[in-house]
Amino acid sequence: MAKLYHRLIRRVKHIRKKGVQVGKKLLRRSLTQNVTASQKSISRKKNPLELNKMKKVTSKKISKDTLGSARRIMGAAKRTKKNKVRVSAKNDKRYEISQEQFSLTPFQILREDGKVVGKVPSLSSQQLKEIYGFMVLARIFDDAALKLQRQGRLGTYGSVRGQEASQVGSAYCLNKEDWLVPSFRENASCITRGMPMKCLFQYWGGDERGHAQRESMTTLPLSIPIATQLIHGVGLAMAINYRDEKKAVLACAGDGGTSEGDFHEALNFAGVFKAPVVFLIQNNQWAISVPRKKQTASHTLAQKALAYGFNGVQVDGNDILAVYSVVSQALEKARNGGGPTLIECVTYRIGDHTTADDAKRYRTQTEIDAWIKKDPIERLKKYLLAKKIWDAKQEAALLEEMSAKVSAAVKAYEEEPPADPKDVFAYTYATMTPQLLEQYQSLVGYVEQKKDSNILEKIEGGFP
Numbered sequence: 001m002a003k004l005y006h007r008l009i010r011r012v013k014h015i016r017k018k019g020v021q022v023g024k025k026l027l028r029r030s031l032t033q034n035v036t037a038s039q040k041s042i043s044r045k046k047n048p049l050e051l052n053k054m055k056k057v058t059s060k061k062i063s064k065d066t067l068g069s070a071r072r073i074m075g076a077a078k079r080t081k082k083n084k085v086r087v088s089a090k091n092d093k094r095y096e097i098s099q100e101q102f103s104l105t106p107f108q109i110l111r112e113d114g115k116v117v118g119k120v121p122s123l124s125s126q127q128l129k130e131i132y133g134f135m136v137l138a139r140i141f142d143d144a145a146l147k148l149q150r151q152g153r154l155g156t157y158g159s160v161r162g163q164e165a166s167q168v169g170s171a172y173c174l175n176k177e178d179w180l181v182p183s184f185r186e187n188a189s190c191i192t193r194g195m196p197m198k199c200l201f202q203y204w205g206g207d208e209r210g211h212a213q214r215e216s217m218t219t220l221p222l223s224i225p226i227a228t229q230l231i232h233g234v235g236l237a238m239a240i241n242y243r244d245e246k247k248a249v250l251a252c253a254g255d256g257g258t259s260e261g262d263f264h265e266a267l268n269f270a271g272v273f274k275a276p277v278v279f280l281i282q283n284n285q286w287a288i289s290v291p292r293k294k295q296t297a298s299h300t301l302a303q304k305a306l307a308y309g310f311n312g313v314q315v316d317g318n319d320i321l322a323v324y325s326v327v328s329q330a331l332e333k334a335r336n337g338g339g340p341t342l343i344e345c346v347t348y349r350i351g352d353h354t355t356a357d358d359a360k361r362y363r364t365q366t367e368i369d370a371w372i373k374k375d376p377i378e379r380l381k382k383y384l385l386a387k388k389i390w391d392a393k394q395e396a397a398l399l400e401e402m403s404a405k406v407s408a409a410v411k412a413y414e415e416e417p418p419a420d421p422k423d424v425f426a427y428t429y430a431t432m433t434p435q436l437l438e439q440y441q442s443l444v445g446y447v448e449q450k451k452d453s454n455i456l457e458k459i460e461g462g463f464p
């Protein structure tokens, strides 16, 4: 009896795994089979009294257990069908989203050796050379800024070395009327966008007038507070929607930025309001001394978009053709009402976090060397050479041209008359607080007394 009973229970459990139709059929067959089987087993018993008793118990058991379970299964299955939720068997993985589902291989077009492994976006030879020119310019600017800082001629500076493909490749996709919303490290993006390098030097030199750009009003100022700019970017994108315009926003942040609440709020709003924004996350593996692994337990940063209802892309951030390809598609989608996209550029910060940092204290030279081999500028150069649209002569001319541009920008920056010390108080409050007013009057008195236009530099003792 116990054996039969367990067989029935197994049968019921088996049926439970199946859908309504299969379940009904199986159950019907199961009931008839089991009733016959139980009668056979009973008839094998010698004692007729016992036999009758067992017949009763068995049929009762069959009908009670099997039909009861059957009814429960059928009911659940019907409810399931209605609610589109399937009856879950124990350990059924269909109801789980796993990290493994997000193990992506970054999208690539140009391999590290410059060989083509994907569909090259349609860019003319002229455009390819222009893109290469911006990358070279950004690197020369970067080197100059580091030297100026070391000589006490610039403030703390955040280098962009190694990230030129992510920045130039994405900013190059923007139309004039689109918006660029940079983090503090987007020097190469700003240069590509046409922000005068003099302004960038001014900004890094502690002179906020560098951000009072007249040339490009569709580039927001660099943002030192991490990820706050993403919210501004979504705000701009929502305004574009309200005005029914055909524009998009490129809002940038680093891997560290994805841990900020602002990042999640920005993505949530963008998803809900289908804002025309592309989030460009440069995963350069480090947020100062915090490695990517300690930033988030997620397999990728790209997958974070899914939680907010839109798609994420992971791209080789040192492959400028791949970056250009995915960003231009995402921007076009946004301009056409397709909503936001998150793009994770997998790249590396070759330099220290800023000139105030010493990365040797927390990462190895071996790691840096491995990434130097993936240099984005070298990669594009190999491609241009292989395409026979570039040669050593053009390279030399380009280096000369770009070095001259950077030198001219340094000269213009240093020739700029010093900012008015009173500006420090000018842009925060419409009406100063009593404390600020007291400090302001003290400064004005001091400046008047000394009649020295370089007073601020002397007060602060120059740049660190």
Ligand SMILES: Cc1ncc(C[n+]2csc(CCOP(=O)(O)OP(=O)(O)O)c2C)c(N)n1
Pocket (backbone or CB within 6 Å): 185, 224, 225, 226, 253, 254, 255, 256, 257, 258, 284, 286, 287, 288, 349, 353
């Ligand atoms: C709100 C805020 N918190 C902390 C800091 C200090 N800070 C400056 S840069 C940085 C790390 C940023 O890392 P990531 O977002 O990966 O950008 P990356 O520096 O790598 O370009 C931190 C924590 C800050 N500027 N703003």
Ligand SMILES: [Mg+2]
Pocket (backbone or CB within 6 Å): 254, 255, 256, 282, 283, 284, 285, 286, 287, 288
């Ligand atoms: Mg980072």
